[in-house]
Amino acid sequence: MDFALDADQRQWLQEVRAFLREHVTPALVAELAEHDLEKRDGELAAFRRKIGEKGWFGLNWPTEYGGLGLGPIHQHLLVSEFERWGVPGPDLTVTSVAPMIMRHGTEQNKAEFLPPIARGEMVCAVGYSEPDAGTDLASLRTRAVLDGDEWVINGSKIWNSGAQRCTHEWLCVRTNPDVPKHKGISVIIVPIDAPGVSIRPLEAWSGYRTNETFFDDVRVPATNLIGEVDRGWRYITGALDLERGALTNAGDLRRAVDDLWALAREPRRDGAVPATDPGVRRRLAELDADVEVATLMGFEAASLLADGTIPSVEVSTEKVFTSELRQRIAETALDLLGPDGLLGHNTAAAPLHGAFERLYRAAPLLRFGAGTNEVLRDVIAQRGHRMPSYGR
Amino acid sequence: MKLVATEEERDLAAAMRDLFATHCPTTLVRALREPGGERFPQKLWEALVRAEVLALPFAADVGGSDGTLDDLAVVYAEAGRALCPSVVLNTIHLGLAIDALAAPDRRAARLPSLIRGDLRGTVAVASPYDATDVRPRLRAERTADGLRVTGRLDYVGDADLADAVLTTAAVETYGEPDEVLALLVDPAAPGVQLTPLPTSADDRWHEIVLDGVLVADDAVLGAVGEEELRRVALTVRALQCVDMAAGAETVIARTVAHTCSREQFGRPIGSFQAAQHLVADMHIATQAARLAARSAVFWLGRGRPGVRETAIAVLKAATAYRRVTADAHQLHGGMGYVLETDLHLWSERARRLGVEGGGVDVAAGWLA
Numbered sequence: 001m002d003f004a005l006d007a008d009q010r011q012w013l014q015e016v017r018a019f020l021r022e023h024v025t026p027a028l029v030a031e032l033a034e035h036d037l038e039k040r041d042g043e044l045a046a047f048r049r050k051i052g053e054k055g056w057f058g059l060n061w062p063t064e065y066g067g068l069g070l071g072p073i074h075q076h077l078l079v080s081e082f083e084r085w086g087v088p089g090p091d092l093t094v095t096s097v098a099p100m101i102m103r104h105g106t107e108q109n110k111a112e113f114l115p116p117i118a119r120g121e122m123v124c125a126v127g128y129s130e131p132d133a134g135t136d137l138a139s140l141r142t143r144a145v146l147d148g149d150e151w152v153i154n155g156s157k158i159w160n161s162g163a164q165r166c167t168h169e170w171l172c173v174r175t176n177p178d179v180p181k182h183k184g185i186s187v188i189i190v191p192i193d194a195p196g197v198s199i200r201p202l203e204a205w206s207g208y209r210t211n212e213t214f215f216d217d218v219r220v221p222a223t224n225l226i227g228e229v230d231r232g233w234r235y236i237t238g239a240l241d242l243e244r245g246a247l248t249n250a251g252d253l254r255r256a257v258d259d260l261w262a263l264a265r266e267p268r269r270d271g272a273v274p275a276t277d278p279g280v281r282r283r284l285a286e287l288d289a290d291v292e293v294a295t296l297m298g299f300e301a302a303s304l305l306a307d308g309t310i311p312s313v314e315v316s317t318e319k320v321f322t323s324e325l326r327q328r329i330a331e332t333a334l335d336l337l338g339p340d341g342l343l344g345h346n347t348a349a350a351p352l353h354g355a356f357e358r359l360y361r362a363a364p365l366l367r368f369g370a371g372t373n374e375v376l377r378d379v380i381a382q383r384g385h386r387m388p389s390y391g392r
Numbered sequence: 393m394k395l396v397a398t399e400e401e402r403d404l405a406a407a408m409r410d411l412f413a414t415h416c417p418t419t420l421v422r423a424l425r426e427p428g429g430e431r432f433p434q435k436l437w438e439a440l441v442r443a444e445v446l447a448l449p450f451a452a453d454v455g456g457s458d459g460t461l462d463d464l465a466v467v468y469a470e471a472g473r474a475l476c477p478s479v480v481l482n483t484i485h486l487g488l489a490i491d492a493l494a495a496p497d498r499r500a501a502r503l504p505s506l507i508r509g510d511l512r513g514t515v516a517v518a519s520p521y522d523a524t525d526v527r528p529r530l531r532a533e534r535t536a537d538g539l540r541v542t543g544r545l546d547y548v549g550d551a552d553l554a555d556a557v558l559t560t561a562a563v564e565t566y567g568e569p570d571e572v573l574a575l576l577v578d579p580a581a582p583g584v585q586l587t588p589l590p591t592s593a594d595d596r597w598h599e600i601v602l603d604g605v606l607v608a609d610d611a612v613l614g615a616v617g618e619e620e621l622r623r624v625a626l627t628v629r630a631l632q633c634v635d636m637a638a639g640a641e642t643v644i645a646r647t648v649a650h651t652c653s654r655e656q657f658g659r660p661i662g663s664f665q666a667a668q669h670l671v672a673d674m675h676i677a678t679q680a681a682r683l684a685a686r687s688a689v690f691w692l693g694r695g696r697p698g699v700r701e702t703a704i705a706v707l708k709a710a711t712a713y714r715r716v717t718a719d720a721h722q723l724h725g726g727m728g729y730v731l732e733t734d735l736h737l738w739s740e741r742a743r744r745l746g747v748e749g750g751g752v753d754v755a756a757g758w759l760a
Contacts, residue, residue, distance in 0.1 A: 001401070001462065002394045003690040009393055073393055281760035288759055289684070289704040296683040300395040307396055317676050374665075380675050381668035385648045388663040 003296075005077075012074055016081045023050050024085050032087065033345050033353055047087065052120030057094045065102060065110065066118035076249070076302035080295070083251025091162070093117055093124040096242035097170045100187075100235045104227040112223075113189060125192070127157035127171040127213065128236065134158075135372050137172075138181045138233065142215060144173035144188055146222060151188055153196075153218040159369075160213040163199045166192055169213070170239075176230050186232040189224045190215070206361040240371060241312045250294035250322050256329050256359060257291050260284060263351055264336055274336045283332050287325070294322045313384035316376040323366040323373060330360040395683070404466045407443070412474035415439045418734045421475045425594035432553055433477050440480060441509035449484075450491055454503035461627065461693030465634045465686055472635030473642040475737055478595065479550045481635070482514035489515045489558045489624045493574045495614035502556075502576075513556035516600075517574070518625035520547035523749035524699060524758055526621035528572050530602060532561035538608045539563070539575065544601050547748070551579050551586055551598035560616060572621075574613040581605055593740035619697065626702040627692045629749045633685035633702070633709035636745050640678040640709075640716040643738045644671065647720040650727060661723075670719050677712035684708040699758050706755035713742035 005013065028043040051057060060075040061067025075095065082089030098117050101109055116122035133140040142155025153173060163169070169190040176184030190197065196218035202210045227235060261284055264275035274280045297318035304311035333356035334341040343350035344357050367373050381387040397405070415436040423429055440446060449464045450456025464484070471481060487506045490499055505511040519525035530543035541561050548557055556576040563571045579586055579598075583605040589597040648671060651662030661667055685708070688701035717739035721728045728735040746752075 001397060001686055001690065003687050004694070005393045278760075282753075282756050285703075285756040285759035286707060289707045289756075290680075292687075292704050293680045293684050293708060296395065296687055297679070299393055300683060303393070303395040306394070314679075317679050320672070321676055321680065374669070377669045377672035378665065380672040381662075384675060385644070385671055387648060387652060387668050387671065388660055390663045390665060390668075 003299075009073060009077060012070075013077050013081065016078050019050075019054065020081060020085045020087070023047055024087055028087065044088070048120060051089065055118070057090050057120050058098070058114075058118035059090070061098065061102065061114070061118065065098075065114040072302040072305035073299070076298055079249050080251035080254075080298065083249050084255045086252065086255065091123065092126055093122070093166075093170075096239040097124050097126065099242055100239045101226060103238065104231075104235050106223075106227060108223050109189075109226055122168055123162070123166045124168045124170040124189070125160050125163040125166040125211075125213070126239070127160055127169045127190075128240075129159045130156060131158050131212075135375055137236070138185065140172055140174060140185065142171070142173045143177070144175050144186065146175075147219075149222045150219045151222060151225065153188065153190065153215045153220070156212060156214045158202075158210075158212045160199075160211040161208075163192065163211040163213045164201065164209065168192055169197075171215075172232055172236055175225075175232075179230070182233045184230055185236070186229050187226040187235050188220060189226065190218060190220050194218050194220060204365070206358065206365060208362070208365070237312075238310055241310045241315050249298055250291055250325075253291045253294060253322065253326060253329060256326075256333075256356075257284070257287050259352055259355065260287070260329065260333055260336070263333075263356075268338065268340055269349075270338075280336055283336075287329055287332060290321075290325045290328075294318065294325055297321060313380055316371070316379045316384075319366075319370065320373045320376050320380075323363075326359070326366060327363040330356060330363045334360055401462070401466050404463060405470055408445075408467055408470035409473070411439055411443055411445075412470055412476060416474045416476055418475065418737060421477065421737055422734075424477055427594070431596070432479065436477070437480065437509060444507075446484065446487065446509060447507040450487060450503055450507060454500060455507045456503070461689055462686075465631065465689040468631045468634040469638035472638035472741075475639070475741060479512060479553050481631075482549050482554075483512045485515045485628045485631075486511075486513040486556065486558055488627060489517065489574075490613065492620060492624050492627075493517075493558070493613055493616050498610070498613045501610065511555050513554040513558065513576070514549050514551065515624070515628065516545045516548045516557055516559040517621050518749065520748060521750060522754050523625040523629045523702070524622055526560070526618055526625055528560040528562040530559060530561035532563045532573065532575075532607070534563065534565075535606065538606060539573070539612060541575070541577070541602050541605045541607050544599065546599055547589060547597045548600050549598075549748075550596055551600055552588070552596055554579055556611070557600065558613070560621065571615055572617075574616045574621075575607050576611040576613065577602065577605065577607060578611070581607075591740075591744065593744065595740075595744055623692065623698060625749065626698045627689075630685060630688035630692055630698065630702045630705055632745050632748065633681065633705035634689060636709040636713040636742065637678060637681035637685045639738055639741055639745075640674070640681060640713045643713075643716050643720045643735070644674050644678060646735065647671065647674070647723050647728075650724050654727070667723060670723060674712075674716045674719050677708070677715055681705070681709040681712035703755040703758035706750065707752050707759075710742075710746035710752050710755070714746050717742045 028047055031043040055068050058067035059070045060072055063069040079089050101113055128137055130140050144151045144153045171188050171190050173186055173188055174184050175186040196216040198214045200212045202212055204210055264280060267273050301311050301314045301318055337351055340351050341356055345354035382389055444457050445467055447457045448459040452458050490502050517526055529545050530541050532539040532541045545559060558576055560572050560574050563573055583603050585601040587599040589599055651667050652660050654661050684705040688705035691701045692698040720735060727733055
């Protein structure tokens with residue numbers, strides 16, 4: 001096991017940091033604080049174009065698909081650094097959809113979809129959950145029926161984040177209702193502007209916008225089906241493992257704990273300096289240790305990916321650990337700051353522009369999102385330790 | 393950066409696992425703690441010497457195998473799984489301490505015999521309560537041919553089996569700053585009084601009281617600084633964390649095997665989600681411990697002071713091992729509570745290694 005970055009990896013990190021120093025402007029930070037990911041054609045859109053120009057949306061793809069041919073460790077370093085700076089980097093289209101197209105797609109799928117994803121021109125919302133198929137995802141009912149050389153799609157998807165600004169849906173549909181539920185699922189790419197697609201916004205507690213998206217006799221070419229028909233469950237679970245890996249990066253947590261240490265050393269409004277309390281220092285020390293561990297878990301998962309395996313047990317472990325750690329950081333911040341910790345970004349008096357107030361509202365998402373931690377504990381026990389399935 | 397075991401590491405682990413499976417069954421572990429029984433694992437010792445385990449982390453000039461601290465971590469993981477007797481690991485600690493602290497001629501004089509299996513001992517350079525506290529516990533004055541040493545050492549492991557205990561003493565010379573010397577104390581020397589501090593698990597810690605004990609010049613290893621002493625103590629602590637994480641893995645495997653064969657309500661108890669989630673949490677805690685411990689050993693092996701890395705390793709490993717053994721008792725029920733199923737052997741190791749040299753409260757203090 002090698003815990004040190006090699007010269008090439010260090011240089012890469014420097015390149016990423018130099019990019020962030022240049023392009024994470026106060027205007028971008030202000031826009032992100034106010035609009036989350038919402039504003040069209042603003043600072044964030046310009047920032048994303050810059051990332052695209054660097055070729056970083058395809059940094060871990062083979063060069064034959066328009067990528068830079070760098071490995072999962074490079075991707076992990078980049079994503080961690082972006083998270084640490086609090087700016088969005090390559091999204092799920094790049095980190096989980098595209099790898100599944102490379103791995104399982106037809107030649108036409110690859111030729112048609114990968115180059116525009118690499119250029120940042122094609123961005124997918126991932127359409128998995130439905131109102132009645134959440135954690136039990138394989139019960140999904142959105143139906144696709146082949147009519148000549150087109151799929152006709154009817155149904156709806158929920159938690160369809162990013163639908164309002166994406167170009168396509170990576171859509172899980174039922175293509176065969178007559179076989180066991182895991183065996184009749186396929187993945188189809190649907191242009192978001194196809195007739196019959198409509199989007200209803202859902203606003204979450206964190207201020208984050210997600211959507212419910214409806215498909216009403218939506219027609220797409222038969223060739224938009226990824227890989228083989230009825231084999232989609234494998235593609236989705238593979239993509240979800242990658243998604244967990246990308247979502248559970250601890251870069252933002254490193255920054256949060258560093259910020260919290262700094263805040264703890266400053267006087268609160270009542271003049272008290274929290275860090276003088278040994279109990280507070282003890283809690284911060286444990287969070288600090290756990291962020292280091294979460295970072296190591298991320299590197300381990302990336303290392304296994306680099307060796308060609310999708311490390312589902314390791315990624316499940318990392319996901320549970322980091323998501324529960326995020327919640328503990330938010331709780332510690334609240335306890336440490338007292339009433340100051342409730343002040344939001346719209347108040348000049350808010351510590352760190354309300355970052356920890358926001359974190360408290362953001363933390364629940366990653367515990368249940370991308371596979372609820374309870375199911376992932378099942379995965380760890382059943383896939384990691386071969387304990388018997390109880391029929392989920 | 394690549395957090396995957398190399399092929400060499402996997403091979404070494406497999407070889408060590410075989411060796412311990414053959415020479416360190418739990419029947420041996422149990423026999424060594426029987427009151428009045430043989431305390432030294434002779435056959436295991438010989439096998440380890442033959443396999444050049446005692447030579448592993450040392451350079452070829454003293455007869456070592458030129459391995460690394462990372463290689464030693466692989467050994468410690470297997471030692472932890474198999475509950476390897478402490479006299480073996482304490483002797484390796486002695487070797488590491490001589491290697492790091494002794495003047496070249498003293499190092500060359502002592503390490504070859506340790507590597508051949510002829511010198512066994514232990515290290516007492518830090519507080520048993522806090523590995524970063526390396527203030528000397530002994531005082532010494534110079535004599536014509538060595539030192540006269542006085543003071544008390546607490547919780548010295550396997551002192552009754554040791555040929556040498558490596559420790560430190562402060563030497564006061566009028567008009568000069570105090571000097572700290574590393575030295576080897578022979579527990580059988582005149583003026584040394586050993587008092588066992590046996591635990592309920594029959595770990596043989598000792599209190600060693602020295603009253604004007606003469607330490608010959610060739611047993612004085614040289615002047616040492618606080619930083620190098622702390623690195624030795626932390627290296628031991630980090631290796632113990634590897635031991636703990638791997639021990640926890642073994643306990644999980646035993647627990648899973650039990651819950652998957654034990655049936656109640658017509659199904660294996662391991663098929664209940666409540667049981668699976670306990671196992672998942674044991675797994676998460678243990679993987680955290682494993683990564684933190686290996687990282688600490690890695691960075692100590694590359695010259696970092698290692699306080700921060702070892703603190704994190706202790707926080708994760710001591711917590712995980714205790715939690716895993718406690719939850720293993722819960723999942724085994726009565727089957728794990730009776731002595732004959734051996735589970736308590738790991739629980740006791742978890743308890744001892746969790747505190748020896750500083751537990752979670754102490755380690756948190758290293759960070760904060």
